[in-house]
Amino acid sequence: MCNACVMGHVANRLGRRGILAAIAAAATLPTPAAAQSLRTSFTKVVDLTHTLHPNFPTYGGDPAIVIEKIKNFATDGYNMNRLTYAEHVGTHFDAPAHFSATGPTVDQLPVQHLVCPLAIIDISARAATNADGQLTPDDITTYEKKYGRIQAGACVALRSGWDANVATPKFRNGTASGAMAFPGFRPDVAQLLLTRNVAGVAVDTLSLDHGGSKDFAFHLAWLGAGRWGLECAANLGQLPVKGATIIAGAPKISGGTGGPGRVFALV
């Protein structure tokens, strides 16, 4: 099934019930005050952003960005480019409006939900043997047994080690047969993370849902609940699984459904 077909069938396959339930859950989104229990000191900055270029892998397989040089220092006195891209390329954000009719756009995300504690769930061992491996609710509870309950207002990141594949076809087409495959969140993790009142999630792959997903069920449940996502994160492996603060620099563009941003972590 082509990607366009998958996208086109999403609404019909899932209906609106799950979305409406998720939107109702968004009423419990942590207030800024509740999200303040984050680490507030640091000694190191880690860049979680890949460099965006025309050949950066994309979900749909199209070129990521068109960069046209429109001013030249030698002749114009300065250099400048014109950029054209669909929003969801590079290390980029998904705003709730990406997969909901009425959810907040990327410029409406509260700052207090973009600077938050970062909990990293490492499924790289699973991903090494299953390119389409998913993070499950059991992974969350196992993490919590070891590191304590995930904080309200946190960002939960799936680390699969997939960023090491970013310059190869494997990043998108993870199987030997070349089918689209990469790790992602299993859809039922969304409900669990909503009970923890988490603000955002991140993956080091092309999509919050695994590559083999046919229904974008995690996207619909998570973004539909008014939460944000980050895709194609880099360097999660350089961070402790608990204790870092993510600075999720989402683009502040009016009406945006997401888009490439700049993301750091403070350790």
Added chain:
Amino acid sequence: MCNACVMGHVANRLGRRGILAAIAAAATLPTPAAAQSLRTSFTKVVDLTHTLHPNFPTYGGDPAIVIEKIKNFATDGYNMNRLTYAEHVGTHFDAPAHFSATGPTVDQLPVQHLVCPLAIIDISARAATNADGQLTPDDITTYEKKYGRIQAGACVALRSGWDANVATPKFRNGTASGAMAFPGFRPDVAQLLLTRNVAGVAVDTLSLDHGGSKDFAFHLAWLGAGRWGLECAANLGQLPVKGATIIAGAPKISGGTGGPGRVFALV
């Protein structure tokens, strides 16, 4: 003189000598280690980013961005826009490559130069009576007498209060006659800040140079020295003039001469 004419004459008017001297000075750009003496704890996050939209004021007067809706949740199962813009719009960065032939592009700026101490020089009283007022070397030395020497690796911000005008024609055309006018750095400040080994500068106006500038002399000296700039910063007035840390989320786009980013300050 039209803006295009000004831009076209820059190289001829200034020649390359100043640029070459500035590039030589860039060899002293602070190493990450030298830039580490920053505040490393915080209790508040301030957003220094304006929302970018098609009518956001631009230096040249053209629309800032074209936002085209290319996917619709109701019919496609998800929302997505295509964005087209010249790089220097909104709250945006100037990379050294914007005003130099061989300087680093925006993706090459070291992370350690983007998270740094923020020194704010307030010239809002001057700007209130002179729309084209400039920050001078005397303003720097006066600041240092009161607050101590500006740190190597810092970002020095010009606060004129001009962000309050962002939704009005005054933001670009500050005089009663409608001529282009807004505050900026006086060109000779560049050399002084290079002696302090500062990493970046910020303004709350449309350009590092004041609106009446005919030669972009500050741009050439500062960016030519391998340092970065931030234009159209918001909310500098919400920060202490000393002690904040800027998180300068420059876009990480290959070969970029700058571009809109997401900028926070930690206090």
